Structures are given as C-alpha cells and as structure tokens.
Amino acid sequence: xxxGTSPPRRDGMDKLTGRSLYADDLRPSGVWYGATVxxxxxxxxxLGVRRAEGFDWSNVVxxxxxxxxxxxxxxxxxxxxxxxxxxxxxxxxxPIALVAAPTREHALAAAQHVVVEYEDxxxxxxxxxxxxxxxxxxxxDNVFKRIRIxxxxxxxxxxxxxxxxxxxxxxxxxYIEPQSMLAELRADGGITLxxxxxxxxxxxxxxxxxxGHDRVNVAQAVxxxxxxxxxxxxxxxxxHATLLAIAARRPVKITYRRDEDLRATTKRHPAVIDxxxxxxxxxxxxxxHGRVWMDGGAYHTLSTVVLSRAMLHLQGxxxxxxxxxxxxxxxxxxxxxxxxxxxxxxxxxxxxxxxMDRIARHMRLDPLVLRRENLFVHGDVSVTGQxxxxxxxxxxxxAAERAAAAPVNPKRVRPGVVGAEMRSGRGLALAxxxxxxxxxxxxxxRGKVALELRGRDVAVLSxxxxxxQGTETIFPMIVAQTLGIDMExxxxxxxxxGLVPDSGPTVASRTxxxxxxxxxxxxxxxxxxxxxxxxxxxFDALAARAEAAGGLVRVExxxxxxxxxxxxxxxxxxxxxxxYGWSCVIxxxxxxxxxxxxxxxxxxxxTDVGKALSxxxxxxxxxxxxxxxxxxxxxxxxxLDKQGCMRNDRLxxxxxxxALDGPEMITELVEIPYEGGPFGAKGIGEIPMDAPAAAVAQxxxxxxxxxxxxxxMTPERxxxxxxxx
Amino acid sequence: MxxxxxxxxxxxxxxxxxxxxxxxxxxxxxxxxxxxxxxxxGECGACTVRIDGAPVMSCLVPVAQVDxxxxxxxxxxGSPATHAVQTAMLMFGGAQCGICTPGICMSAAALxxxxxxxxxxxxxxxxxxxxxxxxxxxxxxxxxxGALAGGAS
Numbered sequence: 001x002x003x004g005t006s007p008p009r010r011d012g013m014d015k016l017t018g019r020s021l022y023a024d025d026l027r028p029s030g031v032w033y034g035a036t037v038x039x040x041x042x043x044x045x046x047l048g049v050r051r052a053e054g055f056d057w058s059n060v061v062x063x064x065x066x067x068x069x070x071x072x073x074x075x076x077x078x079x080x081x082x083x084x085x086x087x088x089x090x091x092x093x094x095p096i097a098l099v100a101a102p103t104r105e106h107a108l109a110a111a112q113h114v115v116v117e118y119e120d121x122x123x124x125x126x127x128x129x130x131x132x133x134x135x136x137x138x139x140x141d142n143v144f145k146r147i148r149i150x151x152x153x154x155x156x157x158x159x160x161x162x163x164x165x166x167x168x169x170x171x172x173x174x175y176i177e178p179q180s181m182l183a184e185l186r187a188d189g190g191i192t193l194x195x196x197x198x199x200x201x202x203x204x205x206x207x208x209x210x211x212g213h214d215r216v217n218v219a220q221a222v223x224x225x226x227x228x229x230x231x232x233x234x235x236x237x238x239x240h241a242t243l244l245a246i247a248a249r250r251p252v253k254i255t256y257r258r259d260e261d262l263r264a265t266t267k268r269h270p271a272v273i274d275x276x277x278x279x280x281x282x283x284x285x286x287x288x289h290g291r292v293w294m295d296g297g298a299y300h301t302l303s304t305v306v307l308s309r310a311m312l313h314l315q316g317x318x319x320x321x322x323x324x325x326x327x328x329x330x331x332x333x334x335x336x337x338x339x340x341x342x343x344x345x346x347x348x349x350x351x352x353x354x355x356m357d358r359i360a361r362h363m364r365l366d367p368l369v370l371r372r373e374n375l376f377v378h379g380d381v382s383v384t385g386q387x388x389x390x391x392x393x394x395x396x397x398x399a400a401e402r403a404a405a406a407p408v409n410p411k412r413v414r415p416g417v418v419g420a421e422m423r424s425g426r427g428l429a430l431a432x433x434x435x436x437x438x439x440x441x442x443x444x445x446r447g448k449v450a451l452e453l454r455g456r457d458v459a460v461l462s463x464x465x466x467x468x469q470g471t472e473t474i475f476p477m478i479v480a481q482t483l484g485i486d487m488e489x490x491x492x493x494x495x496x497x498g499l500v501p502d503s504g505p506t507v508a509s510r511t512x513x514x515x516x517x518x519x520x521x522x523x524x525x526x527x528x529x530x531x532x533x534x535x536x537x538x539f540d541a542l543a544a545r546a547e548a549a550g551g552l553v554r555v556e557x558x559x560x561x562x563x564x565x566x567x568x569x570x571x572x573x574x575x576x577x578x579x580y581g582w583s584c585v586i587x588x589x590x591x592x593x594x595x596x597x598x599x600x601x602x603x604x605x606x607t608d609v610g611k612a613l614s615x616x617x618x619x620x621x622x623x624x625x626x627x628x629x630x631x632x633x634x635x636x637x638x639x640l641d642k643q644g645c646m647r648n649d650r651l652x653x654x655x656x657x658x659a660l661d662g663p664e665m666i667t668e669l670v671e672i673p674y675e676g677g678p679f680g681a682k683g684i685g686e687i688p689m690d691a692p693a694a695a696v697a698q699x700x701x702x703x704x705x706x707x708x709x710x711x712x713m714t715p716e717r718x719x720x721x722x723x724x725x
Numbered sequence: 726m727x728x729x730x731x732x733x734x735x736x737x738x739x740x741x742x743x744x745x746x747x748x749x750x751x752x753x754x755x756x757x758x759x760x761x762x763x764x765x766x767g768e769c770g771a772c773t774v775r776i777d778g779a780p781v782m783s784c785l786v787p788v789a790q791v792d793x794x795x796x797x798x799x800x801x802x803g804s805p806a807t808h809a810v811q812t813a814m815l816m817f818g819g820a821q822c823g824i825c826t827p828g829i830c831m832s833a834a835a836l837x838x839x840x841x842x843x844x845x846x847x848x849x850x851x852x853x854x855x856x857x858x859x860x861x862x863x864x865x866x867x868x869x870x871g872a873l874a875g876g877a878s
Contacts, residue, residue, distance in 0.1 A: 008815045015823025016811040016830060018759020018799035025758035176763045176771055176858055177824040224761070224824025225858050258764040468822030468859045616818035616864070623861030624821065651768035651856070659852040664845070665863040 003481045003679050006616035010472040010491075011222070023180035023195040023221040024255045031182070032061075034244045034254035035107040037097040037114045038264065039089035042125070042333040042643045044118035046087055049097050055113040059106070061247040062114065063098040069246075070212030074239060074299075075205050076232050080138060081299035081336070083210055083239045089118075090137060091298035091335045092645040093264040095236070100244040100252045108257075123333035125644055127295035128272065130330040137298060137331035144296050144329045145304035147311045149572045151383040152322035155286040159278040164358045166275070166351035168711040170638035171268035171631075173340055174656050177224020179265060180255040181234060183241035190215025191242050192498075197234040198226045199505035200463050204497040206235035207242050216242075217498030226467040227628065228339030231507050232301055233265050262649040266338030267638060269294040269306050269329070273314075273351035279359055283370045288320040288383070292327035292348065297336035303329045306337075308438055310344030312576045313690075315383050316352035317393045317432040318374040323383040334644035339507060341625060342689035345433055346632070353429045353694030354709050357701065367698065371430060372397075384576045386565065392582035392608035392672045393430060399606035399668045400428070400584035408588050408602045409664060422590040422599070425703025430584050431690035434577030435674070435683030436510040439567030442578075446558050447504035449518040451479065451526045453553040456543040457489040458526070462503040464515045465495050468624075469685060470617035474512050475519050477613060478678050482523035483539045501556060509581070509683025512613060513674070514559055520678040522557035529555050579674040581682045582608040585626070585691040588663075591703045596719030598634045598700060600663035603692065608670045610682030618684055619667040625688025626665065631657045633693035634713045730791045732757070733801025743789035748772045750788045751798060759799035759827045763856070770855035773828035774798045780835040782854070799827035802834055809872045810834050817868035821859035829855045833869045841873045 014020040037049075049064055051057050065072050065086040074081040085096045097114050101107040124135050130142045138144060181195035191211070193203060200218040207216045218238065223230065237254050244252040256264070271294050278287035292310055296303035307329040314325055360367035376391040404426075436442060450461040460479055466472040476490035483490075493499060503515045530542035530553070537545075546553050567574035586604040591597070605626055612618040635655045639647045648654045673680025697708050706721035729738045732755060739754050751757045751774070760783055763769035767785040774783045775797040776790075802808050810833045813819070820826040829852060836843055836851040843851070848869045849862070857865060 006818070009818070009820070011823065012815045012820055013807075013811070015820045015826050016814055017803040017807070018757075018827045020823055021758070022761070022824065024762070025752075174858055175822070175824075176769055176856060177761065177822070178763070223822065225822040227858070258766075258769075470821070620818050620821055620860055620864055623863045624859045625861075627861035628858065650766060651764045652766065656856060656858065658854075658856060659849040659862040659866065662849070662862040665861055667863075 001481065002477050002487045003613055006614045007473065007487060009470055009617065010476065011466060020222040022177055022224055023182055026182050026194060026221065028184060028251045031251040031253055032100040032102055032248050033104040033107045034098055034100045034241055034252045035111040036095050036240065037099065037111050037116065039085065039092055039094040039096055041089055041118050041120055042092050042123035043121040044089050045121060046085060046089060046096065047117040047119055050115050052113040052115050055110065060099055060101045060110045061244060063243045063247050067243060067247060068210060070210050073209065074235050075209045076202065076235065076301060077304065078300040091333055092643040093335050095240065098240050098244050100248045125332055125334060127293055127330050127332055130332050131328060137333060138300065142331045144300050144331060145307050147307055147327045147572060149311055149323060149325040149383055151385060152320070154322050155278060157280060157286060159280055159286050160363060161276065161278055162359050162362050163276040164355050164709060166273045166354050166709045168271045168347045168350055170270050171340060171636050172262060172638060172654060173227040173229030175225030175227060175229055178256045178258055178261045179234060179237055181237035181241045182251060182253040183245035184251040185245055185249065186215065188215055191245065193218045193238045193241065194221050195234060195238065196221060196223045196230055198230045198465055198467055198507065200465065200495055200497050201502045202232060202505060203235045203238040207238050210239050211242065217496055219494055219496035220465045223465060223467045227341045228343065229265060230467065231339035231505060233338060258651060259649040262654060263646045264335060266301060266336055268340040269296065269303065269337040269344065269347065271310065271347035273348065275351060275355045277355065277359065279363065283363055283365045283373050285318055285320055285374045286322065288315060288323040290314050290325040294329040295332055295334065295337065296329045297332060297334045299336040301336045301338040303337065306344040310348040312384065312434060312438065313345035313432065314348040314352060316349055317376050317430050317582065319376060319380045320383060325383065341628065342686045343508065345686065346629065346689045349431045349690045350693050350711060353691065354697060357698055368428060382576065385573045386575045390672055391580065392670060395670050395672060396582045396584040396606040396608055397430060399670050400586050400604050403606065403666050403668050404586040404604040421593040423593060423703040424588065424590045425699040426586065426588050427695040427697065427699030427702060428584065428586045429691040429694035429698060431687065433509065433581045433687035433690055435579050435581055436514050436577060437508050438576055439569055439574065442514060442559055443561045445504040447515055447518060448501035448556055448558050449503055449515060449522045450501050450554060450556040451522045453543060453546055456547055458483065460490060460492045460519060461500040462492065462515055463495055463497065463500050464503045464511045465506045467506065469621055470614065471511055473617065474516055474613055478516050478519045479523045482520050483527065485539055509685040513677040513681055513683045516678045516681065517676065518557050518559045522555055525555045525557050578676055579682055581684060581687040583687050583691050585695040587692065587695040587699045589696065589699045589703065591700055591718060593704060596715035596722060598696065598713065598718065600630060600661065602664045602666065604666045605688065606668035606670055607684065607687060608672050608682065609684045610674045610677050611671050611680035612669045613679065613681050615669060618669055621684050622667050622688045623665045626692050627657050627662050629689045629692035630696065632711060633696040635661070637712045637714055726789065728788050728792045730793060731795045733797055733804065739788065741788055744787045746784055747786040747788050747791055748783040751783060757798050757800050761824050761827060763824065770828045770832065771825050773831040773855060775831055775835055778835065780832045799830060802830055808834055810837060810869060813868040813872035817864050817871060819860060819865040819868035825855055825857045829857065829865060836869065837872055843870060845870055
C-alpha cells in the first residue's frame with residue numbers, strides 16, 4: 001500500500017543535486033536572448049516605434065505587432081489582450097516591441113535603445129470609479145463581469161444590523177524562479193516551446209492562434225514555483241519568444257529579470273468588500289448582504305473566474321438563511337491581475353472572518369461561540385442551494401483546538417527586539433474551499449489521461465505539471481496502487497503537448513483530485529483492456545503476456561463529472577463544486593507595541609484533505625500556503641507609482657517571509673473522504689491561503705486591541721490601529 | 726583576466742572580465758547550472774555557493790575575488806557521495822519546486838560543519854538568507870536539524 005505513505009519525491013534527488021534543468025538552464029547551440037520593450041505610460045496612443053541612432057543594430061532583431069502572422073491576441077478567455085500593443089497601450093509595462101541579440105546584456109541594451117513616442121491619454125486607476133466611467137477600457141462600462149447570487153427568504157425576526165468594509169491589496173506570487181521560456185524552430189517549420197509553466201495547453205493554443213498554424217508543441221521544463229503566476233502569464237512569453245525565434249531564425253530564450261517580473265506580471269486581485277448582516281441577539285446569522293469589487297487591471301485574463309470564486313466563498317463555512325450577493329470585477333489602466341493560489345476565495349473569506357469578529361464584538365459574544373453556532377453541519381444548504389455532505393468544519397475546528405492545546409515551545413519562540421514591549425495573542429479562523437473547477441467547468445474541459453505499457457512498466461501521459469506540489473510522485477503512486485504493483489514501475493512522461501493528451505490546466509486544486517482520479521480510472525481501464533487481450537491474471541502476468549505479444553498497449557481515460565445538482569451559470573444556483581475542503585487555523589503571535597511589528601510564534605492548521613495520498617507532500621502544500629498567507633497578512637505590500645507601476649520591484653523592498661519570519665508549524669491532516677476523488681482525496685493546493693490572515697487579525701486584536709480590516713497589516717498599519725483604539 | 730580557482734575539487738582557469746559575476750562564470754563558462762538566479766541582488770540566496778567553506782551569494786561576487794580560492798557548488802556538494810543534508814531534505818520533504826534547494830543545501834552544509842546538531846532557531850538564522858516560497862520552511866528546518874541526528878535514514 002503506497003497510498004498514505006510518503007515515498008521520497010521522484011524529482012527530489014535531481015533537485016537536491018542541481019541536476020534538474022529549469023528553463024534558464026537550457027542553452028541550445030546558437031541561442032539568442034530576448035528582451036521586451038514596455039510601455040512607460042498607463043494609457044497612451046503609440047505614435048511611433050523606432051531604433052535609436054548611435055546604437056549598433058547589426059546583430060539585433062526587432063519585432064513589433066506588424067510582424068505577427070496570425071491573431072494579435074493572447075488567447076485565454078476573451079480576445080482583448082494583444083501579444084504586442086497595436087496603436088494603444090492600456091497599462092504601464094505593456095509589451096510594445098521585442099528584441100533579440102546574442103547575449104542577454106546586448107538584448108537588454110538594445111531594448112533600451114528602442115524609442116517609443118506616445119501621446120498620453122487620461123487613465124483610470126480607481127476600481128470603485130471605473131464602473132460605467134466615460135473612459136472606456138473594456139466593453140461598454142469597464143465591467144469584466146457582474147455576478148449576483150440571491151438565495152433563501154428574508155427574516156422578519158428581530159435582529160441586529162451589523163455592517164463593515166474589508167479590503168485587501170495586491171500580492172505577488174513570487175515564485176523564486178523568474179518567468180522563462182525558450183522557443184526553437186522545428187525542421188517542419190513549426191515551433192517547440194520549452195519553459196517554466198503550469199499549463200502547457202494554454203500556451204499551445206495561444207501560440208497556434210497567434211501563428212495561424214498548428215505546427216506547435218509545448219513542453220514544460222522543471223518549474224521553480226507557480227502559485228498561479230505561471231497559469232496564464234507564460235503564454236505571453238511563449239508568443240514573444242516565438243516571434244523572436246522566427247525573426248532571428250534561431251532559438252531564442254526570454255528570462256525575465258526579477259524587477260521586470262515584479263513590474264510586469266500578474267498579481268492577486270485587490271478587493272473591497274462591504275458586508276451587511278442581520279444577526280439575532282443569540283448570535284444566529286440570518287441575512288448576508290454582500291458587495292464585492294475587484295480590480296482586474298487593463299485586460300480580462302481570468303478575472304471573471306476569480307470573481308466567481310470570491311462570490312461562491314463569500315459566505316464562509318457558515319449557514320445563511322438568506323443571502324443577496326453582488327460582485328463586480330472592473331477594468332483599470334493597471335497591469336492585469338490574474339491567477340494566484342486561492343483565486344478570489346482568500347479575499348472573500350478574509351472579509352467574512354473579520355466580519356464574524358465584528359459581529360462578536362458588537363454583540364459581546366465569544367467569537368468562537370458565534371462561529372460554532374453557525375458552522376455548517378451535514379445537510380445544511382449553501383447560498384447556491386447546494387446541500388453539503390459531511391462538511392468538515394467542526395472536525396477541523398476540533399483537530400486544531402486539540403493540537404493548539406499544547407503550550408507554544410519556548411525554545412522556538414523568537415526573542416524579538418531586546419527590551420521591546422511585546423504582547424501575545426492567539427487568533428482562530430475557519431475556511432472552506434471548493435475543490436476543482438466551479439460548476440460545470442470539468443464537464444467542459446473533459447480532462448484526459450493516457451497510460452502506456454513500456455515493457456512491463458507503465459507510463460502516465462498527462463499535461464498536469466509538477467510545479468513543486470508533487471505530481472511526478474502522486475500520479476505514479478495512484479496508478480501503482482490501482483494496478484497492485486511497485487511504484488518504481490510507474491513514471492510520468494514529459495509534459496509535452498506533442499505527446500500527451502490535454503488533462504486540463506494545473507490549477508484550482510484539481511490536479512490530484514480530478515486528474516489523479518482520472519489516473520485511477522485509467523489504471524482500471526488498463527487492467528480491463530489487458531484482460532480482454534490476454535485473459536485473466538494479475539497485472540504482472542498480463543503485462544508479461546502483452547510484452548511477449550508486442551505492439552503498443554495504450555488506454556485513454558476522460559474525467560467524468562460527479563455532482564448531484566446541475567450548475568446554472570446564469571442564476572448561480574446548483575452544485576458549485578463537487579466537494580469542499582475545510583480548514584481551521586490557530587495563530588500564536590506577539591505584537592511589538594513600539595513598532596507594530598508582528599512576530600509569529602506558532603501556527604496550527606487542521607485541514608480536511610479527504611485522504612492524504614502522501615502525508616509529507618500534503619503537509620508541504622499546507623505549510624507553504626500558510627506562510628504565503630502570513631506574508632499576505634502582514635508583510636507583502638505592492639506600492640504603485642502614479643502610472644500604476646510597481647515601485648518596490650525588488651526583493652529588498654517587496655518582502656516575503658524568511659525562515660526567521662516563519663513560525664513553528666503544526667499541521668493536522670483530517671481525512672473525511674470524497675467518494676469522487678482517488679482513494680478519497682480532495683484538492684488541497686489552495687485552501688491554506690484562505691484562513692491564516694483572519695486568524696492573524698484576530699490574534700493582533702487579542703494581543704493589543706488593534707482592529708484591522710485591511711490587508712496587509714504592516715507594522716505602520718498595526719501601529720496606527722493601536723493609536724486609534 | 727585569467728582567474729584560477731579550485732571548483733568542486735578541480736583546478737579551473739577562466740578567461741573573463743574581472744567584474745563578471747561568479748554566478749555567470751559558473752553557469753555560463755563552467756556550465757554548472759545548479760546555482761540559480763532568483764533576484765540578482767543577494768536577497769534570495771538561490772545562487773549560494775561556498776567560498777573557502779563560507780556560504781556566499783555568487784551573484785554578488787566579482788569572479789576576480791575567488792582567484793586562488795576553493796569554490797564549492799551544489800554539483801560538488803553531492804559528489805562523490807550524497808551529503809547528509811541532501812538525504813535529509815529528500816526524506817523530510819524539504820524540497821518542493823527545487824529552485825531554492827541548491828542554495829539551501831549549501832547554507833545548511835556550512836552550518837552543519839560548524840554546528841552538527843543545531844537547534845531549530847539556529848537553522849532558521851542560518852537559512853534566513855535563503856528564500857523559499859513553497860515549503861513554509863518547517864520541513865527544511867526539520868531536515869537540517871535531523872540531517873546528522875540519524876533521523877534521515
């Protein structure tokens with residue numbers, strides 16, 4: 001039984017010895033390096049693009065929108081984003097032209113000598129003012145998407161009305177490997193792209209549409225983190241590297257410098273969330289009225305889906321007899337925001353958990369009692385009308401409380417500044433997270449996995465990439481367990497669109513649960529197929545007969561959706577997700593009363609993972625996501641200049657948590673199986689992002705009385721909130 | 726200029742501008758690509774190598790400075806035998822995406838030479854210059870604490 005154990009990760013020793021090849025480690029013979037000429041304006045008409053005089057252009061290629069053979073579109077959901085600006089720039093850092101040269105330094109110098117002439121146009125930066133503004137960025141009214149959810153019946157009971165506003169800021173994914181992509185010309189006139197990515201088939205489609213032909217394949221290099229930042233953005237690098245490779249007639253690699261990566265690539269959507277609730281004197285939640293605004297930036301990217309997930313998680317893991325929710329994601333003249341672990345749910349649940357604390361404060365209730373009173377139990381109905389089966393809210397709450405009963409290990413507690421006056425506090429928050437795509441998303445995608453016999457071993461062919469979470473290990477475990485063979489005999493092949501079927505993107509906490517589930521079904525199909533061909537017997541006997549018989553043995557499996565109530569995307573009613581994960585976080589921290597700085601001592605998490613396929617990998621996902629959430633909570637702040645450009649575009653001033661900032665972590669894995677997942681597994685990639693920030697805010701309040709409803713809770717803001725008590 | 730140094734046990738000489746970054750000389754001239762560039766300004770630690778035993782960010786070191794020095798990269802740490810910290814990182818789950826991993830191994834190996842049985846706090850101090858975005862550091866800390874404690878086997 002390999003499922004439930006933690007074999008060493010497949011790619012581990014190569015990564016630990018430096019043998020793994022990431023995109024920037026690839027250096028095919030004759031490769032040139034690409035660089036991007038970007039807009040310095042938020043909104044402008046481009047009057048001209050020309051080569052500056054006095055620079056040696058002899059060994060440089062320059063590409064503009066005129067050189068695009070097919071559609072000048074970064075294909076994703078809506079064809080609004082150009083590969084290269086054509087006439088107008090709509091955000092600072094928007095790509096205008098590309099250069100390639102024999103060295104990176106040469107390419108960067110050439111990019112600086114491309115002169116762009118602009119006619120400035122007025123620009124819109126405030127998302128609350130963008131909706132319906134006369135300045136048009138997108139469509140008729142600058143709204144990418146509006147979502148309304150109406151559910152239940154209003155109360156006529158006597159109730160207290162409590163309202164609050166909660167906001168969150170931009171956050172950078174900050175994968176440690178910057179974006180990187182290599183384009184190589186194929187002998188048949190096509191293009192091979194190899195790079196850092198989550199979703200090879202997104203890129204495959206984008207490059208094919210840009211070129212107007214299908215001679216394209218896309219392969220993942222070992223990828224140094226994604227967190228959503230390499231979901232859709234790498235399509236842009238791929239289109240750019242392709243154009244340069246065609247122009248230069250040689251391989252071209254683009255690797256962003258960190259400052260460029262920070263300024264140009266997508267971030268987590270900022271949100272403003274107003275909640276108005278009706279609550280009985282005993283603390284029973286009656287009505288939720290919610291208004292959500294998100295800033296999508298200048299192009300659509302995935303903003304409608306981010307808003308959707310925000311709206312579907314806004315109620316938190318609580319029962320609301322009546323809800324009226326209204327969300328809008330708008331366009332502004334700022335760099336587009338995009339996918340980031342959690343995908344709207346962290347913003348929404350930050351608001352809900354803070355609001356629960358506000359209710360408790362207002363009603364003089366214990367915040368935990370208030371939560372217990374209203375947490376989902378079996379048979380409760382969500383605001384989309386979905387009846388919840390075995391919700392794990394109480395299970396994770398109890399597991400977290402049990403683990404947090406142990407005293408904080410004093411040896412692990414950082415001393416803080418000598419002589420500083422510190423106050424300790426503990427905070428708790430809860431969250432739920434829908435696993436896999438929303439509603440009928442999986443039915444549309446129909447993700448596929450193929451298995452092939454290679455000798456007596458088994459190859460798993462999928463487009464699900466390992467970006468650190470462990471897919472190279474988990475899929476072989478699932479297939480080996482299903483076939484009843486040693487895991488060493490199962491391996492993932494390269495994730496190359498020329499070789500593997502489309503399993504759907506590596507996003508939405510769906511890889512282990514949905515594609516892993518498809519791996520399990522594919523293994524069962526392989527056994528059936530072998531029995532049809534070669535009679536009865538276990539896999540070993542059958543594989544031996546198949547090997548003797550020769551010929552290709554290959555099966556393909558397509559994911560079958562498993563929900564009870566069909567999703568209606570117009571009314572937002574039905575089963576929003578096939579299942580939910582549940583999480584409870586208990587944070588122990590101290591606040592420095594002189595500076596407002598927060599020091600983390602310990603974080604306990606309890607997460608319902610369905611089944612921990614590999615407990616070490618599962619805990620690794622949860623711990624990493626938890627620290628990313630703590631960074632969002634107190635450290636990470638994107639500062640924009642007047643053009644909407646990130647000013648703190650370096651790791652010296654965009655601060656992510658170090659080993660010293662990180663607390664001791666106790667990670668409890670709760671297993672309430674999901675019958676539709678492999679061996680009961682649920683999605684776990686994103687849920688650790690949801691609850692920590694609110695637990696931190698509650699702990700700060702407990703420590704020093706400061707009430708914070710805006711993220712990030714930087715020392716300055718904590719200090720100001722202490723002063724405002 | 727010609728710069729001579731010992732790299733992973735072998736004497737090498739490189740004809741290079743003296744201010745070339747050690748990281749580039751390692752990656753481009755010597756094709757040792759295990760040292761990674763995450764920021765290029767000494768903040769992330771992905772390019773950490775050891776110079777005469779001390780962990781150093783190779784993106785900040787002009788190559789002329791290592792003339793006559795012993796330089797060890799991740800390729801040399803695991804050769805000929807896997808280092809205890811590499812084994813422990815594998816067993817404890819201290820590596821995920823792996824881009825920060827070579828740098829973490831180099832910093833941790835330097836720490837373990839000075840302090841074979843460090844406390845968690847000592848490990849966190851020693852690794853404070855190596856950013857990791859995947860693990861939350863707990864499993865990295867556990868691995869380094871356990872590397873020479875017999876817990877890895």
